[in-house]
Amino acid sequence: MAKNIIITGVSSGIGRDALRLLHIKGYHIYGSVRKEEDAVSLAKIYPKRFTPLIFDVQDQEAMIKATQIVFDQCTELVALINNAGIAVPGPLQHLSEEDFEKQLDINLKAVRRVTNLFLPLLGADHNFKGNAGRIINISSISGLFNSPFNGAYSISKHALESMTDVYRRELRRYHIKVIAIEPGPIKTKIWKKNLNSMAPYENTDYNDVLKKANTMIENAERTALPVERISKLILKCILANHPKTRYIVHRNTFVFKLMAYYLPDKLVDWFVHKTLTSSNKHRPI
16 A cells, blocks of 8 residues: 655655655655646656645635545655745834734644645544544744844744644643654755845845845855655654654754753843844854
């Protein structure tokens, strides 16, 4: 019997590399993309054991229609990997209501919509006869540490951390394991997508800091970890008998945990302010 996995957002980045590795390991991947051309391109690369699902996670009607093939072909899922997401940077004071809502809808509300849709195939049904599956949410260290000018993204990921905990505790009765992966900077296209993203705010009082944004992005990209680190961790989360509830992936995990959990808030506030306002053009963490 085929071992079936759902991955949202497989056109690039973490989702694309997870597709690569899990396909090598023999899984049948149902991967979501937003564009027809991405579906065609990936189907050529993976002519077997890959089924593209064309939908935008913001469009529930299209999602239900596109994923009917999963229910037609599968009786159970090994895992659901909630990977699709975006980053909408900018100061909260000036971020448009539309952009703020889009950030929350894609990174948070859509995860709930997708998860609830596939819960019957993961084992959340008293008539389910198979093996309980796993839910792996691709969160972020931004769900643990709040960075200025990255507020909407941080808020969405903090809420995703909460949602992960709630699902894990609610779905325990079905033996469904729910896991959060919390990456720091990873080498994906997200960095290039965010170049010049602060330009709309150049006439605000924050411009003295935001004008360094491109350099910060480029520096972060240079020190980012390879995307394969996340793919291998996803595989580990699928195979481990007793996976952790969350995994931080950061170049310097000790310093990150120190900043996020142990140092006084006011000291961290000072450090972040000092980093952003000095000539140093690196991210605070």
